[in-house]
Amino acid sequence: MQIGLVGLGKMGGNMRERLRNAGHTVIGYDTDPEKSDVATLADLVNQLEAPRTVWVMVPAGDPTQHVIDRLADLLKPYDTVVDGGNSRWTDDEKHAEELSKRGIGFVDAGVSGGVWGLKNGYALMVGGEKEYVDRLRPVFEALKPEGPYGFVHAGKVGAGHFAKMVHNGIEYAMMQAYAEGWELLEAVDSVDNVREVFRSWQDGTVIRSWLLDLAVDALDEDEHLEELRGYAQDSGEGRWTVEAAIDNSVPLPAITASLFSRFASRQDDSPQMKMIAALRNQFGGHAVESAKKA
Ligand SMILES: NC(=O)C1=CN([C@@H]2O[C@H](COP(=O)(O)OP(=O)(O)OC[C@H]3O[C@@H](n4cnc5c(N)ncnc54)[C@H](O)[C@@H]3O)[C@@H](O)[C@H]2O)C=CC1
Ligand SMILES: O=C(CO)[C@H](O)[C@H](O)COP(=O)(O)O
Structure with missing residues (x-):
């Protein structure tokens, strides 16, 4: 099958390779000419045979909106756009509507697998009308991991990105749990080799997982993570x-706490803990520490 791929970064670049390895014809466009197969988005569209399929793999928000707006002008009825980026699921309906006014189909695809997807395949969580999803089956088949799992048509437009969003929420909380356990192990004198404890957990334990394997890889590169600053972004x-x-009155204490831990990581000092210290001092005369360096 022929497919256009917009955005050839860490994800799109490898996806182009995996699709080509599976025998598909991929025409890639990126604003970075070093990565791009064509000079413009219009060239990409012109080189595809109708009905065209264009997979968008650029950062969520304005870049994705910009590409979808341009594609709405360039594509023709019966063509399909797939948004494979980590877009907010509430954007999907808007994009589907904008494109459907011109007879163009829209599918949202949550993609998991990161930079390992080229080798291991990409797990895909897809939303959209069956007609468009079915048209994309050969592409999904090439991208997904081998084996029975790693693909779901989760529901209507938006369901794919909603499923990927929940996946990432779980990812936040799992990573936070490993990180907290690691810090506690590092904090005590009784454990000699934290890295080996983590390594031992990779087999037979209740908490073995790919994230745990990656934690061991990270500790093999830098045993006490001394090269890193304790700062985590979020996208x-x-x-x-x-x-x-x-919005749905569903309690998510673990995921919420893991998000807030990332925010805390961006502070050099804690304004709220200044207030806690001040209040303890006010009501109980408890000692405080000075902000001025000794
Ligand atoms: N890196 C990861 O682990 C994962 C990323 N994603 C999502 O996939 C999307 C791409 O992520 P990455 O490849 O990691 O980002 P990246 O920053 O490595 O690559 C983005 C690419 O898009 C290009 N680009 C930006 N605006 C463009 C435009 N208007 N037209 C054409 N190309 C444009 C950039 O030049 C860059 O090459 C994002 O939405 C991200 O959230 C999804 C799953 C995993
Ligand atoms: O989707 C992903 C992994 O599944 C991306 O790596 C994403 O960037 C992770 O989320 P965040 O940047 O907020 O940590």
Whole structure:
């Protein structure tokens, strides 16, 4: 099958390779000419045979909106756009509507697998009308991992990105749990080799997982993570998961706490703990520490 791929970064670049390895014809466009197969998005569209399929794999928000707006102008009825980025699921209906006014189909695809997807395959969580999803089956088949799992048509437009958002919420909480356990193990004198404890957990334990394997890889590279600063960014998925939980009155204590831990990581000092210290001092005369360096 022939497919256009917009955004050839860490994800799109490898997806192009995996699709090509499976025998598909991929025309890639990226604003970075070093990565791009064509000079413009219009060239990509012109080189595809109708009905065209264009997979968008650029950062969520404005870049994705910009590409979808341009594709709405360039594509023709019966063509299909897939948004494979980590877009907020509430954007999907808007994109589907914008495209459907011109007879263009829309499918949202939550993609998991990161930079390992080229080798291991990409797990896909897809939303959209069956007609468009079915048209994309050969592409999904090439991208997904081998074996029975790793693909779901989760429901109507938005369901794919909603499922991926919840996946990422779980990812936040799992990573936070491993990180907390690691810190506690490192904090005590009785455990000599924290890295080997983590390694031993990789077989037979209740908590073995791919994230645990990756934690061991990270500790093999830097045993006490001394090269890293304790600072973690987020790209939206955790926030949207918490927002969806509030909208649906679903308690998510672990995921919410893991999101807030990332926010705490960005502070050099804790303004709220200054207030806690001040109040303890006010009511109980408890000692405080000075902000001024000794
Ligand atoms: N890195 C990861 O582990 C995962 C990322 N994602 C999502 O996949 C999407 C892409 O992520 P990455 O590849 O990691 O990002 P990246 O930053 O490595 O690559 C993005 C690429 O898009 C290109 N680009 C930006 N605006 C463009 C435009 N208007 N037209 C054409 N190309 C444009 C950039 O030049 C860049 O090459 C994002 O939505 C991300 O959230 C999804 C799953 C996993
Ligand atoms: O989707 C992913 C993994 O599944 C991406 O790596 C995503 O960037 C992770 O979320 P965050 O950047 O908020 O940690």
